[in-house]
Amino acid sequence: MTSNAGPTQPTEVVPSVQAPHEALLRASAVTKQFGGLVAVKQADLVIPEGSIVALIGPNGAGKTTFFNIIAGILDPTGGEISFRGRRMIARPVRAWLEPVVWFVPSTIIMLVGILLAGSDVGTFEAAALLALVTLITILILSTIRPPWYARLLARLGVFKSARPNDMVTAGVGRTFQNIRLFQNMSAMENVLVGMHTKLKSNMIDALLSTPRRRREEEAAQKRARELLALVGLRGRDRVLARNLPYGDQRRLEVARALASSPALLLLDEPTAGMNPSETAEMTKLIGHLRSNLGLTILLIEHDMRVVMGISDRITVLDHGEQIAEGTPDEVRRDPKVIEAYLGAPAT
């Protein structure tokens, strides 16, 4: 495991040529503190493209926290995460510069106004009004953060962690440990929400009901049906999510995560609460996603048969610290792992 990546190293930021086993996601020295509690401590993780990596550890080891950091939900206290060679999540850099930038255009307008106005009160008032309108516009823009605004900030050296929806756009899909479907929406609608980033029609298209919107909507529904069929929910597209049985809800969550066509799929305990046959099906599905769709998968799992069966690499966390990393066989024999799970041998 490479853990040498410091935030200052330029090679980390510049996207490099995609080698066949290029790291899709690279987390280095990720730390998360909640007050005095260190949930994740200096954790490193490299996920090669096309692999299945498992994250295991006893309860409270910080697995889900780590997951939430990767998904952009929690901001890390330290360390950074890059996806496809691009730094996505880290501590903010030069964040103070952003509010300064907000005031630059308004200040220029005011200065020009003062210069032009001289003793003319009308011109001065007009300039003040224009400056105020500009400031309001910029404040709203900074809240919306359109891509070009983010790029402008990046050029100034300001860095802010990606939001969850930015991670989805970049190609990271996820499921939740405790199912978080949109309970009162149908299976189809759930998947369509997952397709949100892939749909291009905007508000104007919707208001005018343009042909583009209609075509796109039909294509989206077709693909949603395909995805439902893929996870084994064929013909259930009109059933409300909350009326689906437990195992099907888990599968629907996978379908929803797949809808954004992710390159990396984060599965948080995909077989939790499932019976053995459902677990076997889910394992088969995960293997299928990797081999037939070329997805890279990071999963948290407690069921060791699932983990040992399908993972290429396993990372073990305990008390927020990474205690082992390697192939299933290596991890299985690692004394630290045995100690974490079973306790230290009697002396």
Add this chain to the structure above:
Amino acid sequence: MTAATPAKPVARGSGARDWFGQHRSISVILGMAIVTSLLPLIVTLPPLNGFNAQRVWIDSFADAGIFVLLALGLNVVVGLAGLLDLGYAAFFAIGAYTYAFSASAFTGQHIPFWPMLIVGALVAAVCGLLLGAPTLRLRGDYLAIVTLGFGEIVPILFRNADFTNSGGPNLTNGTNGIPGIDRPTLPVIQVGDFKVLNIVFNAANPLSYYITMAVIITIVLILVYRLQDSRLGRAWQAIREDELAAASNGVNTVTSKLLAFALGATTSGFAGVFGASKLVFVSPDQFGFTVSFTILAMVVLGGMGNSIGVATGAFSIFVFQRVFLPQLTNFFKEFHVPILSDINFIEYQFLLYGLALVGMMLLRPQGMFPSRQRARELHTAEPDALEPSPEGLDSEGTLA
């Protein structure tokens, strides 16, 4: 692999119902046209023509239209996106004052009504964004309190922006409000000496206001329905259900919520401009908390999330308070019913709202005409949970 049990479709309606579902814009136009033409006729029939003259009825309907618009706009914010807004009257005020500033003797400007209808809506939309931006992180009660504050700030601002006492300018004419606002005008179309089309907007002729209102409501209804069925509508619904899950599935919660605020405010801006041009007077007292509350009560009683339901609810509540409560008071006065004849029912308007809301929450929490979605949310899980899907994994993997 066995064939999957086909999902039971939700109670299928007749063919006509399907057709209207698919051609929603046409159905809305047809429906509004029928309602708009029938209402002035119905009020000439026996029990109703005794209450008021037809002209007064139409005038009330046009006023009711203002509240229908407001309720439709609030429904976008509260019903679709699930953001509780207790200060919605602020946008109404902003729309009304925008028109008052641009078309009255007070400022000396006389910009025509029609472009101002759009401008007023845009100004309100920007204010919607301004309110939305700082409240994005807030949920539930906290959001309600902030919007409540915003709803108080705006009328107070208009009330106090008269600085004549301290030697400053008089921006809003304070509590007295701005009188003498221009009425809408339409060009007279003439063929020779014969006036083909001469629509006049004045107090004696409420029909032109009534028809204008009907057209605006029709357009707003169509647009709201289209938004509701779009990608944005789904995003709102997802945010209402589970904001974190929505964000984790790529929904940009920031822009979606801001758009909900802005679109709700836009509709309110229309209502404001229209209201100011009809009443030809604006004052800060017209936009107090009671207005926000009334609109919210209309949305809740009508059936949150369902535009037609909300519109019907707003219309019936307004007509009830405007026409039937005074009639009720007169009725009891005339017949000298003990106790009841001493009551002025209009003063008990909010008591009646309160009772209606309490009764509604106990008996029918989804409202009079609920959306199917809201009805689902308010009733606990139906017992018809399905068996696990027998199909299992599709080994072919039909994904493109």
